[in-house]
Amino acid sequence: MAAPLLEIDDLHVKYGNVEALHGIGITVRQGEIVTILGANGAGKSTTLRAVSGLLRPSGGEIRFEGRPTQLVPAHERVKMGIAQSPEGRRIFGTLTVSDNLFLGAYTLSDKQKIARTLAWIYELFPVLEKRRGQLAGTLSGGEQQMLAIGRALMANPRILLLDEPSLGLAPLLVKAIFQTIREVNQTGVTVVLVEQNARAALKLAHRGYVMEVGRIVLEGPASALLSDPKVQSAYLAGRA
Amino acid sequence: MEQFLQQLTNGLAVGSIYALIALGYTMVYGVLKLINFAHGDLFTYGAYLGMTLLTSLLLKDRLGMVAGVLVLAGMVMGLVGLLGVILERAAYRPLRESPRLSAVVSALGASIFLQNALMLVYGARYQVYPEDILPQTAVSLLGFEIPLMRIVVFLASVVMMAALYLFVQKTKIGTAIRAAAIDQGAARLMGIDVDRVVLVVFLIGPALGGAAGLLVGLYYGQVNFTMGWIYGMKAFTAAILGGIGNIPGAMVGGLLLGVVEALGAAYLSIAWKDAIAFCVLILILIVRPTGLLGERVAEKV
Numbered sequence: 001m002a003a004p005l006l007e008i009d010d011l012h013v014k015y016g017n018v019e020a021l022h023g024i025g026i027t028v029r030q031g032e033i034v035t036i037l038g039a040n041g042a043g044k045s046t047t048l049r050a051v052s053g054l055l056r057p058s059g060g061e062i063r064f065e066g067r068p069t070q071l072v073p074a075h076e077r078v079k080m081g082i083a084q085s086p087e088g089r090r091i092f093g094t095l096t097v098s099d100n101l102f103l104g105a106y107t108l109s110d111k112q113k114i115a116r117t118l119a120w121i122y123e124l125f126p127v128l129e130k131r132r133g134q135l136a137g138t139l140s141g142g143e144q145q146m147l148a149i150g151r152a153l154m155a156n157p158r159i160l161l162l163d164e165p166s167l168g169l170a171p172l173l174v175k176a177i178f179q180t181i182r183e184v185n186q187t188g189v190t191v192v193l194v195e196q197n198a199r200a201a202l203k204l205a206h207r208g209y210v211m212e213v214g215r216i217v218l219e220g221p222a223s224a225l226l227s228d229p230k231v232q233s234a235y236l237a238g239r240a
Numbered sequence: 241m242e243q244f245l246q247q248l249t250n251g252l253a254v255g256s257i258y259a260l261i262a263l264g265y266t267m268v269y270g271v272l273k274l275i276n277f278a279h280g281d282l283f284t285y286g287a288y289l290g291m292t293l294l295t296s297l298l299l300k301d302r303l304g305m306v307a308g309v310l311v312l313a314g315m316v317m318g319l320v321g322l323l324g325v326i327l328e329r330a331a332y333r334p335l336r337e338s339p340r341l342s343a344v345v346s347a348l349g350a351s352i353f354l355q356n357a358l359m360l361v362y363g364a365r366y367q368v369y370p371e372d373i374l375p376q377t378a379v380s381l382l383g384f385e386i387p388l389m390r391i392v393v394f395l396a397s398v399v400m401m402a403a404l405y406l407f408v409q410k411t412k413i414g415t416a417i418r419a420a421a422i423d424q425g426a427a428r429l430m431g432i433d434v435d436r437v438v439l440v441v442f443l444i445g446p447a448l449g450g451a452a453g454l455l456v457g458l459y460y461g462q463v464n465f466t467m468g469w470i471y472g473m474k475a476f477t478a479a480i481l482g483g484i485g486n487i488p489g490a491m492v493g494g495l496l497l498g499v500v501e502a503l504g505a506a507y508l509s510i511a512w513k514d515a516i517a518f519c520v521l522i523l524i525l526i527v528r529p530t531g532l533l534g535e536r537v538a539e540k541v
Contacts, residue, residue, distance in 0.1 A: 054425055078431030090426035092419050103419050106412070107431035155431065 002030040005065060005159055005190050006051065012059035013043075013050050020046045022214045023060060028159065033181070033191040035201040035222065037235055038211035044194040045087045047211075048161045051192075052084045053077045064159075079107045081158030085165065087194075089148040093137025097128055100136050100147055104154030113156070121150040124180050142173045149177070159190040166197045178204050198235035202226045210235070245384050247506040248499060253390040253459065255498015256397030260452035261475030262482070262490035263404060264324075264445030270421035270485040271434075271441050273340070277347035278327060280472020281354035282446040286320045286453025287463040288358060294370050309373065313396075313451055320450025321443040327354075328442040333435075358465040369461045393455045400448060401491050408487055413440060421485060470514070474501075477521045483534025492532055496520075 006028040013021040021043045028034045036044045049055045051062055053074035062069045064080055072080065083104070092100050101121060105114045122129035125146040131139060136147055145165055152160055162181065166174040178200055185191050195201035202208055202222045210218035210231060218230065225231050261283050268276045293299070293315055299308035331350040335343045374392060378385040408414035420427040420437040427434055456471070457463050478497045482489025497517055504516035524532065 052429055054428060073433070074428040075431045075433045078429070084429050086426065086429060090423055090429070092422045092426065094422060095415075095418060099415060099418075103415060103427075103430045103432070106416065151430070 002032070004028065004063075005030045006192070007063040007066075008047070008051070008060070009063065010060035011047070011050060011057055011062065013046050013055055014058045019058070020214055021050070021057075024211070024214070024216050026209055026216070028190060028192055031185075031188065031190055032207065033185050033193060033205045035193040035195055035205035035208045036211060037195060037198045037201060037208060037225075037231075039196070041213070042211040043214045044211055045163050048084060048086075048163050048192070048194055051077075051161060052082060052086075075107075078155050078157075081156075082161065083152040083155040083157035083159070084161040085145075085148040085152040085163060087163040087167075089144050091136045091139075091144050091147050091151070093135065095136060096133055097136050097139070097147060098132040100151050101128070101132075101154050104151035105156075107155060114154070117154055117156060121153055124153075124183065125150055142169050142177075145169060145173075145177060146180075149180070153184065153189075157189060159192065160184065161192045161194075163194045164196060165193070166195060166200065174200060198231065199226070202231075242384055243506060244503075245382065246386070247502045249381075249386050249390055249394075251499035251502030252495060253393040253498070254502060255478075255495040256394050256401075257452045257455055257459075257494075258471070258475045258478045258498050259491045259494025260397050260400060260448045260455075261471060262479040262494045263401070263487065264449045265476050265479040266482070266484055266487060266490040267417070267441045267445045269479070270487075271417065271424075271438055272332070272336075272343075274332065274343050275347065275476070276327075276332075276445070277344070277472070278331070278350040278354055279445065279449055280468035280475070281351050281358075282320055282324055282327070282468070283449040283453040283456075283471055283475075284358060284463070284465060284468035285323060285354065286316050286450025287457040287467065288362060288367070288453075288465075289319055289450070290316045290454035290457050291367060291369050291463060294373065300373060305374070313454060316450050316454045317447040320453070321447035324442040324446025324449075325439060327446070328438060333438075355465055355468070362465060364465065366462050366464050369457045369463070371461065373458060389459055393459050396455060397452070400451060404444065404448065405487065405491075407444075413437070417441060474514075474517060477517060480531055481521055481524055483531030486531070486533045489531055489533035496532075 004027050008024060008026040010023045010025060011021050012019060012023055024047065036047065038044050046055065050057050053072060064082060069077065092103065101118060105117065108114055127143055128146055128150055131143065139147060149162065149165060165177055174197065181191060182204060193201055193205060202225055205222040207220065208222050208225045209216050264279045265276065268274060290312060293312055299312050303311060327350055331346045332343055335346055374389055377388050379388055379391065408417060416432045417437050417440065419430065420432060420434050424434050474497060475494065478493035479490045481497060482493030497520065500520050501513055501517050505513040
């Protein structure tokens with residue numbers, strides 16, 4: 001079994017006086033796709049934000065390649081190999097598509113390597129190449145999602161954190177994006193996928209965690225979660 | 241015709257100074273959503289530093305006119321830029337996570353502090369620039385005599401603005417500034433050190449403001465410790481006029497304000513000069529609340 005790349009250990013996060021995460025533990029091994037499922041407000045995005053360093057934990061530890069990250073500011077975590085496509089995409093709407101992508105590679109200086117990654121992103125999402133000179137805010141929702149993922153990949157991350165890449169997208173587009181995530185994973189990038197679309201996420205992932213109001217309530221191989229009666233009734237019911 | 245051309249060129253010269261100062265307001269607002277009320281005082285420091293360096297270092301005698309003035313401008317910009325960085329560290333960074341109003345109060349406090357410190361050192365009286373720095377000649381343009389100083393002020397401002405524009409559009413750190421202005425959190429996720437972006441903004445904005453102070457000193461020949469107030473207000477108006485947070489907007493707003501003010505003073509009444517400036521602001525904000533170039537595209541959700 002591969003070594004753990006990301007270890008979240010008894011993580012607590014507070015917003016003001018309200019605790020949003022009550023000590024969660026998640027382990028992601030090199031090369032895996034791990035999905036985190038749960039309803040709105042379960043703490044999925046909070047977990048990703050803490051891993052990226054946008055939020056400071058009030059307790060517990062996040063280790064990346066065995067190294068504690070408490071003292072590493074957000075911008076240096078990108079250099080360590082952690083990239084995120086955040087909730088709501090957060091693309092830079094008044095900058096061009098190619099400006100957005102180059103910002104993704106902000107921590108890199110090897111121009112040839114950046115050009116190679118860019119060519120790969122354009123291969124994954126040909127529409128981005130077509131629209132590269134356009135302001136990112138004028139893209140459709142699906143294209144913006146591709147841009148957000150492509151921008152995160154521009155950093156050549158070891159681990160890619162995806163926060164609800166399927167949100168608001170047509171089913172066909174979701175399928176295409178998930179297929180791309182699989183391709184990305186096959187090149188060796190570890191993926192953490194936060195999703196509300198539990199069925200699609202579990203079909204893609206190797207393992208999954210289910211969160212409820214700031215706690216992990218269930219974890220296991222994706223196939224086991226897919227057939228778990230509790231998961232089926234809470235997250236898969238009524239969906240095709 | 242003669243009067244019109246004289247006032248137009250005068251307006252462009254003054255307007256380009258407004259624009260230089262406005263850039264400092266708009267860049268800081270863009271990244272921090274904060275109005276740096278002490279920016280006008282940094283402009284004043286530029287004017288005073290220029291005067292002191294001119295009289296004490298005798299740059300013109302040592303280096304000749306052109307090199308002397310360029311070195312002087314470089315020193316003034318560097319020192320005022322440094323002052324801007326210190327200001328950010330001392331007055332704004334400790335309040336970054338505090339409510340917006342705290343930073344505004346801190347900005348006003350910093351403004352009063354800077355102004356009074358200057359008065360204690362130099363006194364409250366008007367101070368006069370050395371007269372023989374640049375030749376007080378006029379050049380002939382379309383058959384009219386335009387003072388050389390006016391052209392120098394305008395060209396110097398335009399060169400600095402063009403340099404800034406290229407810096408922001410073409411360099412990596414410039415793109416980082418634009419990204420941080422749009423979304424600081426997302427910028428952090430790109431690996432951008434937002435504190436460093438803020439530092440650069442507080443170096444460049446005040447440096448340009450300081451250069452504007454030096455130009456005003458050279459143009460009008462006299463300086464006063466309160467001069468930053470009215471120039472600051474005008475430049476702030478120019479920034480809002482163009483759309484605050486928008487760099488080309490500050491340039492357009494500054495030039496427009498300068499020209500309108502000069503023409504208004506000539507054809508309506510000089511006593512109404514300042515009132516005209518603010519009337520223009522109100523009119524434009526009624527028609528376009530985001531300023532002339534504000535919010536270029538609507539964000540698609």
